[in-house]
Amino acid sequence: MARMKFLCDADRCIDCNACVTACKNENEVPWGINRRRVVTINDGKPGERSVSMACMHCTDAPCAAVCPVSCIYPTDDGIVLHSKDLCIGCGYCFYACPFGAPQYPQVGNFGSRGKMDKCTYCAGGGGTEAPSSAAEFEKYGSNRFGEGKLPLCAEMCSTKSLLAGDGDIIAQIYKERVLKRGYGSGAWGWITAYHEDVNV
């Protein structure tokens, strides 16, 4: 069984935000929700790096653990999905998430955040809707995964900085790159998300 992961090679990311746009377009997410975002570290200084970040689909996902209604769960492929029918919009997943992945439709005073929304690895939703149905698309966005495709953000990344796919394979690709070019800033978030690093 494959274990799906994301890996952003920050030494290749050019902060073009195409992954962000692709995600918004593919999943038709509402205004104000950013399932994926690009953060620039050391902006304007030597060693500046940009990293594209979304839900990392963690091992032992902390969001799933803290959810008071247990509406978040990992699939067999290691993708972390949730049910918007069960979500109560308490915001705990955002406090637990190491990557700021959970998003809410409203600002959220008095607990009025609405149902949580996050990257689904383009694998549809974790609710009761039929896979690839219109109802599923409405709530959770695209189900490319059901068609055997990887998330669009990684698929269309122009510098192939953002990698999606089986963890072992993308780690291998990253390793080869680092060896070839002689440097690498590391697999961002991997230790926190997967309790393991890509050692080169």
Place this chain on the structure above:
Amino acid sequence: MICLARIRLLLVAALLFSAAAATPALAQKLGPDGAPNPTASVTPQRDLLMQAPRIEGRIDIPDRKASVLIQPAGRTWDYFHEVLLHWGAAVVILGTIVLLGAAYLIMGRIRISAGRSGRTVLRFRAFERFSHWLTAVSFVVLGLTGLNITFGKIVLLPLIGPEAFSEISQIAKYVHNFTSFSFVAGLVLIIAIFFWDNLPAKVDIEWLKQGGGFIKSKHAPAGRFNPGEKAVYWLSLTAGLAVSISGFLLLFPFYETNIAEMQLAQVVHAVVAVLFIALILAHIYIGTLGMEGAFEAMGTGEVDINWAKEHHDLWLAEQLEKLGTRQSAPAE
């Protein structure tokens, strides 16, 4: 002149030495073929995480909290919430219930030893009772809905199924958020009304020496409130303020707080709330089951004279004096 030359020599030596020390760092910026590589000035994420608790950067969208790239503290907060809080709260709350049960079995109900006199005296005015019950009802509602967030998925979810539990939890969340206002209103009233009578007094030491009314052969003197009640007052004041402030921070997420402060607010809110529940459980016990004649004080407001004599003799004397002067006033 010689002196200046020496200084210059030292400077040059220092420069050379620093250049030599910097060489390994420069070497890292060379490509595998030895050519200088300006893009290879790597900022490894491991180093960043060792320097600071979270990695923050610049982001294009107008959302300050989204600029935090990685915050491993989320996992720590998860551990607090799922392990420490679950065990801690269960031990504290169930432990308190067991202790109170043991107290009831060992000591039994503290009776009015002289029996009821049939005559009563006003202990709490209507507005005081209203303030107490406003806070009390709010507290119970907040406590139950709050415990549901922590323990609901362990206790209630397996019983009623995910759909019904989710529905209840959603309602409970809104009830919790809006009951906070009546709780704070009640808390402010209580703090203001009972402030003067809860200041420490000399008689408190004597009360403690006499075993606080728990030793039947001894009489513990007290004014309107004894040190036990004063402890409940001051602890409730402290805990009430702590849960209110942390609660309002949680009610308005990320206004003035960042992710670490939101987590801290939740930790403070949960820990203080659990201790507060334990305190109030003891308060409820002594006010109902634990002591005969105590509940009436907050029920009807009137307590039996004999009860007052046994538990608040100084206060009773004061009250009777007041009543006496008032009754005798028209006769003069």
